[in-house]
Amino acid sequence: MEKYRFGIVGAGPVGSIMAAHLANAGHNVTLVDILKAHMDEIKKNGLTITGFKEMKITFPKNNICYGIDELNDKNIDVLFISVKASVLSQILPILRQVIKPGMTFVSLQNGLDNEDLIAEEFGKENTLRIVVNYAGNLIDNGKVRMSFFNAPNYIGMIDIAAENKARELADVITKSDLETTFTPEIKKYEWEKIILNAALSPVCALTRRTMKQMMNFKETRNLTEAILREAIEVAEANGFHFKKGFLEFCMNYLDKAGHHRTSMHVDIEKKNPTEIGFINGMIVKYGKKKGIPTPINSTIVSLIRGSELPEYIGA
Numbered sequence: 001m002e003k004y005r006f007g008i009v010g011a012g013p014v015g016s017i018m019a020a021h022l023a024n025a026g027h028n029v030t031l032v033d034i035l036k037a038h039m040d041e042i043k044k045n046g047l048t049i050t051g052f053k054e055m056k057i058t059f060p061k062n063n064i065c066y067g068i069d070e071l072n073d074k075n076i077d078v079l080f081i082s083v084k085a086s087v088l089s090q091i092l093p094i095l096r097q098v099i100k101p102g103m104t105f106v107s108l109q110n111g112l113d114n115e116d117l118i119a120e121e122f123g124k125e126n127t128l129r130i131v132v133n134y135a136g137n138l139i140d141n142g143k144v145r146m147s148f149f150n151a152p153n154y155i156g157m158i159d160i161a162a163e164n165k166a167r168e169l170a171d172v173i174t175k176s177d178l179e180t181t182f183t184p185e186i187k188k189y190e191w192e193k194i195i196l197n198a199a200l201s202p203v204c205a206l207t208r209r210t211m212k213q214m215m216n217f218k219e220t221r222n223l224t225e226a227i228l229r230e231a232i233e234v235a236e237a238n239g240f241h242f243k244k245g246f247l248e249f250c251m252n253y254l255d256k257a258g259h260h261r262t263s264m265h266v267d268i269e270k271k272n273p274t275e276i277g278f279i280n281g282m283i284v285k286y287g288k289k290k291g292i293p294t295p296i297n298s299t300i301v302s303l304i305r306g307s308e309l310p311e312y313i314g315a
Contacts, residue, residue, distance in 0.1 A: 003027050004172060007076040009068060009091065011038060013136035013263070014108060015082030016144045018178070020049050020057045025176035030074050032065040039064050041142030051136065052146040071098040078104045078169065080130075081118065084267075085111035085278040092121045104165050106130055106155075110263065111278025112194045115158055124159035128166050130173075130180070131155075131189040137261055147260040150253060151179040156186025191240045195231040197262075198280045199224045200254050202300045205264040205274065206307065211257035223296075225251065230296050231283045237290040268307050276304040 004027045008015045011033035023029040031047075033039050046058035065071065068091065071079075083091055088109070095105075099122065106128045107115040115129040134149035153173065157166045163184070170182040183189060203214050203224060214220040228250050232242065243249070267274045280297045287294040 002172075005075055005077045006030070007032065007071055007074060007079040008082055008108070009033075009079065009095070010082035010084075010108075011035070011042070012082065013138055013144050013146075014132060014134075015080065016047055016138075017049060017053075017134060017136055017146055018080060018082070018108060018132075018173075020047050020055055020144075021176040021178045022173070023057045023059060024055060025172075027172075027176070028063070029059065030063040030065060030071065030076065031059065032068055032071065034066060035141075036066060038138070038141045039066055041140075045142060048143045049136075050139075050143065050145050052134070052149055068094045068098060075100070076103060078106060080106045080108040081114075082108040084263075084273070085109050085114050085275045086273040088114060088117055092117065096121060102126075104128060104162075104169075106169070108132065110193070110197055110275050112190050112282040114278065119158060124157075125161040127159075128155060128157050128162060128169065129186050129190065130169075131186065131193045133193075134178070135257075135260055135263075137266070147258055148256065149178070150256065153178060153180040154183045154186060154189040155180055156183045156189070158186070188240050188242075191235045192242065194279050194282060195228060195235060196250055196253060198231050198283055198297065198300075199227045199250065200257070201262040201264040202274075202276060202280060202304050203227075204262045205268045206300075206303055208265060208269070210259040210261055211254065212259045215255050215257070224254065226296050227280075227300065230287075230294055234283050234287040234290070234292055234294060237292055238286050264304070268304075271310075274304055274308060276301055276308075280304070 007030045008019045009032045011031045019029050043064040046056050049055045105118050105122050119127040132153045136144045136146040139145045155166050155170050167182045170180045173180040264274045280300050283297045284294045
């Protein structure tokens, strides 16, 4: 198998799990993140994955970077962008300073239409999108617990000129033990993923409870199903139709998640901006385009936005 030089900007759970698998398969992987203690630990002792998968991977010390500017001399072939969707607009201008001709960019993120923003900067022919079906939590510096993997992941392009790149990467990632399938309909899988994320991620964030707790509690389980129904209606109105029994598929998928703390839950606890605008906010946006009311998703967006506000200080 041809060896690639990969870069991954964002060493959170999703980016770290991808990095560990690609490096374990023998590819040259450069990690970039601003979390100094986390990167220091990876540089010194390697990256540990526990839970669903067990692995410990060491990286060349000069492949551990604390800023995007350090990518200048890395000669990267494929760059995964795995930062929060909410900061995408901030890092794209910085990335422009380190690109090289022919570099491929892959959105490795939650949310809908992220790859369109990347393509505006670097061209549709250089932009891919991967929808992952694994998740994890950063449990300590240099240590990620992989919660689950409902294989496969899906990868696709927004321009036919990038199809061969997408097919090749599907094969490379699959051979790295993260089963990934090429699809010419990546937007459909993006919708599927944001519908799943919209149904439970903000509910867990608002209650500060795990996915399993929320799926086992009747009231929040019913709320999750109501969010799903509203989101599926919006998706179908916008031309994205799913297999028969998709609602039941979604509920079964979420039932398998276990005691996983969603990234939105973690963001709220850490007082970080969430990705609500790229998830439930997109359902509201696309609902408005087709004249479909989205009262449940709109309420969820408002509650998360309220949770993002700084604590009141004053008389």
